[in-house]
Amino acid sequence: MITINDIAKIAGVAKSTVSRYLNGGSISSTTASKIEAVIKEHNYVPSTFAQSLKAKNSRLIGFIIPRLDSRAAIATLEGIDKKVQEHDYQLLIANTNQSTEEEVRRIYAFAKEKVSGIILMATEITEKHIQAVKEVGIPTIFVGQEHEEVYSVVHDDYQAGFEFTRQLLALGHRKITYFSVAENDHAVGVLRKKGVLDAIKQEAPSSVDVVETTFSMVDAIDIGMSQLESNHDSLWIAATDNIAVGLLKAAHTMKVAVPEQLSLAGFGGYDISDYVYPSLSTVHFRYVEAGEQSFHYLDQLIKGEDIPKKTVIDFDIYHRESVADLT
Incomplete structure (x- = not known):
């Protein structure tokens, strides 16, 4: 994993300059842009920052969706938002346009925003997703996709x-x-x-x-x-x-x-x-229910409680006018 020394070397600045940037100190906009570019390229998250996230609840939840026009995402958001308001959290939303690379980048970006937890509707779960979740150390729930190494709420x-x-x-x-x-x-x-x-x-x-x-x-x-x-x-x-x-x-x-x-x-x-x-x-x-359940389990993770690795949401079948009975 890349270190502060590596970032300084790649950006062509002193290690102390990188440290000032990470701690919100004063540096020039040109230098800040160089450091930011290296950090984004290498998905760097300081280990000290990850530790601080565990110690303090920011009351911010990051929700990553695949498409803005996805009815499944909007209905899931409805369930999450209801619970977020009930529990006095704030919600940050990021759209990825079905890009797995952007999903991974958003995990790191939300870590920098110091969110307390992340709910992610991934198009798929890759090794990069799993690595990102482990590196940022933030409670994360995947909705709609499952993997044995992450927590998930899925449809059957x-x-x-x-x-x-x-x-x-x-x-x-x-x-x-x-x-x-x-x-x-x-x-x-x-x-x-x-x-x-x-x-x-x-x-x-x-x-x-x-x-x-x-x-x-x-x-x-x-x-x-x-x-x-x-x-x-x-x-x-x-x-x-x-x-x-x-x-x-x-x-x-x-x-x-x-x-x-x-x-x-x-x-x-x-x-x-x-x-x-x-x-x-x-x-x-039941997308709304999936949203409610995903927040419920995320809230438990934030509090340090145990939750099931996978939760399966039930479904309903509606027979309407578009299918003929040939019997």
Whole structure:
């Protein structure tokens, strides 16, 4: 790990100058910029600073989100904010635009802001995430993703995928396309997809195609219109409601009637799923509850109390108008 001596050498300044900078002393703006650049590049956090964080509660909570337009993130924030206000904390929010590098950088940045704890909705958990959490020494809860070395609050993605698909198959659907996302997102791209595919394999002699897309509704519209030119499956299952709404838009554009000619289902339980026509069959993940639980456990960690390594939040299944009963 980089030291103050290393920072001074790289920045071309004296060790005492780096020390003054770290302690809020007076140095020129040019010199400060040089030191700051080196610190950011090497993700440096002074060990003495990490020790001071443990000794004093700043009443600041850092919340790192993947996207500003993520309904899951906003609903999770709603739950966190409710508890933050009840417990007299202040909330700092950082958006990463789904960049794992930015997520790691924000951990170190929040450490410099002297937050008491961090809640992180990571796109994935990498070794750099784990290293950063260990180095800053700040209580941290991951929401939506899990790893054996960190504390996490997660949704039951595998079981949701399995149970929802099992119920859809009971409606007589046998030709299915599943629209997934990349597997670097372990919760959605791996666990949720595995639940869907395992149900199809176990419950019925069915055919299934897997099409990979992104979380973008616009991308879902494009890929949906492309698929409709040759895809004649009776049921499309989307990894998220946003993807499902994009596919619904594609079907409307291509004059394909839902659910008469094509059934659609999604995951998330976003508000929009109930307002589109036809209303979308979906799995409702309890994001607000996840936010409340993540703060509850973070508060316990800040107080030095023991918490479970992983907490799993339950889900609800909503059958609406977008899936036809073929039985």
